[in-house]
Amino acid sequence: MEPDVLVIGAGPVGLTLACALLQHGVSVRVLDKAPGPATTSRANFVHARGSEVLDRLDALSGLPEQSVRAMTITTYAGDRPMTRIRFGDPGLNTAAAPMVISQARVEARLRDRLAELGVRPEWGSALVGVDRDADGVTAALGDGRTVRARWLAGCDGTGSTVRKLAGIGFPGVRVSERFLLVDAHLDTTLDRSGTSGWVHPEGMLGAMPMPGGEWRLLAYDPAFSGDKPTEEQIVERMRRILPERTGLAGIRLLDASWASLFSVHRRLADTYRQGRILLAGDAAHAHAPFGGQGMLTGIGDAENLAWKLALVIRGVAGDRLLDTYEAERRPLATQVLRGSTAATRVNIAAGPVGRFLRDRVMMPVFNLAVLQRWATYTTSQLWVGYRRGPLGGRGRRPRPGDRVPDVACERTDGTRTRLHAELRGRWAALGGDDLYEAARGRLGERVVHLRPVDPLPAMLVRPDAHLACTGDPNRWLDGALA
Known part of the structure; x- marks a missing residue:
């Protein structure tokens, strides 16, 4: 049977979109070129807005219990604490306070919810071509099969095949900011109730507690300037720089379950829609990881798109409604891109002036309670609203487009x-x-x-x-x- 929507990509964005569409009574198939689900992931933070979306999908249960609530970030220069930032509960009747939990676990819960709704991802199904006509799209797969659907949604990441086949530009830059990521057990006395970070002339380093007793280690390290290193090389590099940058003589990296190197992308798609093809998540926007906004923004894209596409498919609304998807979500992606870029530049400041401004001016200011409340609220995305968009409006508060609290x-x-x-x-x-x-x-x-x-x-x-x-x-x- 021909589905209403063919979702390409079984990551958090594609799974969110599929679950939301099924809740609206829309038929869906989900394809992914990978042989199976990922067991590791770069993203490991779910802010309050993300918890709300997952809760509305009935996909939140179990995740808060599996997460670590390490919401304190202490930044050091050597062994000297510079600032301690507390990310707390925004206090707005949210479904869950911020969670440290891997994207892989979030995806697993979304797959369970998708199965409850009667659909499972089809792994090993690579998209290689798309034909479009007035009534729908025909997707050609790498194994010779074709799949027909009324609409196609690209949720397949920064290297999106859907975006490329649709001919949608993805301007921006891939910059030289390269980071090491390692999940490992440590021999350390670091406090697991919070995240620790160190500023160092050779680059910042952070350690975040993860479920299962592991730590997520993140280090800015432009030293690997040639070919991409192996996981073993990344682990050995992290093992060497860990005591150097933290200044902790007794700290040791014991064993690693995963390691990766990534370079930061800063890109924004020319459009989120090309006829019956739509983009969401990293397929539409890519930015630095600081602030944990990537998965959060993509999940929000999916929820926004789902109800609009459902109305169009059911014949309740004209397809002009789909234009409001980009109009509402693109300004947020632009803002997140700018904010994450600024945060990256602060964290990796290498020159003496930049380090002075960061270490002596900005860091002490963030000890103020008012700024910590601002940081919690800003990263939560609970402030996101659409009153200036085509579905918004003026007048007394609440205004059309505003988020309505969970009253x-x-x-x-x-x-x-x-x-x-x-x-x-x-x-x-x-x-x-x-x-x-x-x-x-x-x-x-x-x-x-x-x-x-x-x-x-x-x-x-x-x-x-x-x-x-x-x-x-x-x-x-x-x-x-x-």
Whole structure:
């Protein structure tokens, strides 16, 4: 049977998109060229916004218990603490506070959720060609098979085959900032309740506690300037520089389960859509890893795209609605790219002026509680809103496009619940019967009727927990669904 959407890439973005589409009643197939799921990953941080998305997919359970809540980052110059930053709970009724957990574990939970929804990734299925027509796309695979679908979603990373076959440009730079990554057990007395980092003339080094007693070691190291080294060479290099940069005589790298070298990309796709082909995650934007924003931004892309594509597929909305996907998500990718670039330059400052500004000016300032609260809120992405986008609006707060908090509500039978738990592929009408009937008449059965426990204006909430509109929804729906 021909699926509505063919998702290329079974990473966190592709899995999120597939799960969300299935929640909306859209048929999906997921293909990935890899022979099987990854067991290691570079990303290892899930901020509050990511937890909210996973919770709305019913894919969060188990992850908080598997994670490490190492939210304190202490930066040293040798053995002298320079700054201690606390990333806490944003305090906005989020599904989970920030989690240190590998992307591989997040993907495993998403695969489980995908299986619960009746779909499994098809491994070893490499995309080699795409033919498009007015009604859909035909994907050619490396083994000679073809797959027909109405829409194609490229969630296949920075080297995206989908993006290349669609002819979408990916301007930017691959810079000389090269980092070593090693997951290993250490002989050390470092405190596992937080992350430690060291500034050093030859480059920064960080150690983050991971589940299972391991540490994730990250080091800026332009020394490997030739061919890509082997994992053994990377481990040996890390073993040597670890005591040098930390200044801890007794620290030793015992054994490593994984090692990698990566160079930073800074790129942004020319467009997120080419007809019936759409891009999400690293296929659309690539940036430095500082701040843990990559997987978070991609997961947000997928949730935003899913409800819009579902409305188009169901014939409720015209495909012009898909243009709002890029309009809402591209400004965030641009902002994340700029922020991660600035953070990278601060962390790897090599000249005396740059090191002085970082070590003597910026680091001490980050000991201030107000800046630590700002850092927690900024990295959480709970501030992300779309009021300036084509579906946004002006007026009293909350404004169309704003994130709606996970407020306490009641179902029509009086049962207590929470807003975000009721979304999960549905819209929410918070208010009286007129609002609910108007929304249901336009959007179909995927609208839940709720009443807020505390007084709120009557509002229609999108499936991604952003405000569609307050009051009578017909005017907003006229514009959005045209």
